[in-house]
Amino acid sequence: MSLVNAARAESTKLFSTSIWWILAIVLAVYVAFTSSALGFVLSASATGALGGRGPQPDAAGLPAMLYSTATAVGYVFPLLIGTLLVTAEFRHKTLTPTFLATPRRARVLWGKVAVGVVIGVIYAVIGIAASVGPAAGFLVGYGLDTGFGASDTWALIGRMVIAFVLWVLVGIGVGALVRNQVGAIVGVLVFTQFIEPIGRVAGTFVQGLSDVTRFLPGAAGDALVGSSIFSGATGATTSGTLEWWAGGLVLLGYAVVLLVLGSLVSWRRDIN
Template identity: 35%
Template sequence: MSGTDMSGTGTSGTGISDTGTSTGVVERAGNGAGPATAPGAVSTADLLRSEMLKLTTTRLWWILLLAVVACSAGFTALIVFGGLNAPRSPLSFGTAGDAVPAYNLAVALAYVFPLAIGVITVTQEYHARTISATLLAEPRRARVYGAKLLVGLATAFVYGASAVLSGALVAAALLSGHGKPTYLTDGTVLGALGGSVLVLTLWGAIGVGVGALVRNQVAAIVGILLVTQFLEPTLRILASSLGNAELGNLLPGGAGDLAGGGTIMTAAAEADGGSQGLGFLVLFLYAVAIGVVGAVRFTRYEVA
C-alpha cells in the first residue's frame, strides 16, 4: 500500500471527482430541497448513497476484498494442512474446541484489511480533496461522519463475512478430506465464526476513527501496519515473557483474538485466560473511544 498505489487506485484516479459524487449531492440538494447549506438539505439516504459511491467507485475496495479472501483462505490452507500432516503439530482436531483455531484465522491474520478499508472511507476525501465539497453539501459534520461510519461498518462486515466464509470452507474441506469431523454444526465453532465476523466489523469502525484522526491516507495506512504487524505483536510477546500473557488481551488485536473464540495467536502468547465476552467488550471500547476522538477531529475540520 504505497503512496503510488493509493493515488493509482484511489479516488482521484477512479473518480470521486469524475463521478461527481460530492458535488452531485450539492446539485440534488439544490434542486429538491432549497439551498445546499440549509439544514436538512441532504437526506440521510442521499448522504449514505453518496458515501457508498465514493468508496465503490474506486478499485481499491475490491482489491482489498480479494486480498482479504485470499489471505484468509491461503493461510487457513497452509496452517490446517500443516496441522493435519506435521508429526509434531501444536494443532489438534479431536474436539470442536480444538478445531476453533482452524476456523478463525481471519481474525488473527487478516483483520488489517477491514481496518484499512475503514481508514480509506474517510481519508480518500482528503486525498482527493473532495472533503470541502462534501461539507458544503452537508455542513452538519456529525451527520457526514455518521454516514462514513455506517458505510465503513457495512463494508467491513462484507469483508469479515467473506474472509470467515472462505477460511471456513477451506478448513472444512481439508478436515473432511483427511477423515476428520468438521464440527460446522457445533455451537462452539458457530460461536467462533459469528464472533469472528463481528470482530472484523468492529475493526472497520476503528479504521473510520483512525482515518478521521490522521486524515493523511498514506500516513494512516503505514501507521496501522506498523501498529498491527510490529508494535502490538512485540508487546504481546513481551507480556508473555514477563509472565503476564493475559495483559495482551487488553490490546486491540489480543481482544479481537479472544472475541473470535481464541486464535493461534492467543495460544502462541499463552493468553487463554479470558472469555469471549471480555474480548468483545475490550474491542468495543476501543472502537467507541477511537470513534469519538475521530468524530471530534472531523467536526473541527475547516473548509478551505
C-alpha cells in the same frame, strides 16, 4: 441532507472506486493461503501423519482455531478499508464538496459509519469463506471433525462477523483522527504487524505484562471471536484472555473513543 442520503452518498463514493474490491481479493487470497497451510500442517499433525514426536494439537479445538484465521490474520483488511474510507477523502479533497452539501459534519461521519457496517459484513463473508472452506477441506481429508454440528462453531462464525464490523469502525476512527493517508496507513501496519504482536509475545514471558496486552485491540478481537492461531502459537491460556463479550466491548470502546476524538479534534477543522 438526511442520514439515509448521507449513507447513500458515502456508499456511492466507496463502491465506485476499486480499492474496496482490490483489498477484498487480497483478503481472500491471503486468508485462504494461510488457512490452507495451517489446515494441512495442523490436521496432518493431529492425526500423526507428519510423524513428528512433538506435542500434537488438540483435534477437538482445530476447527475453531483454523476458522478464526479470517480474523486472526485478516483483521488488518477491514481496518485498512475503514481508514481509507476517510483518509482518501482528505487526500483527494473530496470532503470539500461533501461538507458544502452537508454542513453538519457529524452526519457525514455517521454516514461513513453506516457504510462501514455494510462493508464490514461483506469483508466478513469473504474472509470467513476463505478460511472455513480450505480448513474444512483438510479436516475432512484427514478424517477429523469439522465442527459444523456444534453450536459453538456457528457462534464463533457469528462473532467473527461482529469483529470484522468493529474493525472497520476502528479504521474509520483512525482515519478521522489522522488525516494524512500515508501516516495513517503506516501507523496501522506498524502497530498491527509489529508493535502489538511483539507486545503479546512478550506478555507470555514477562510476568504481569499479559494483564495489559490482553486489552490491546488485536487481543480484544481474538477474545471476541473466541479462538485464534496467535493464542495457540504463543501458548496463551484461557485465564490470560478476556471473555468474548468483554473483548467485544473493549474493541467497541476503541472504535467509539477514536471516532469521538476524530470528530472533536480533526473532523471539525478546516480542510487544507
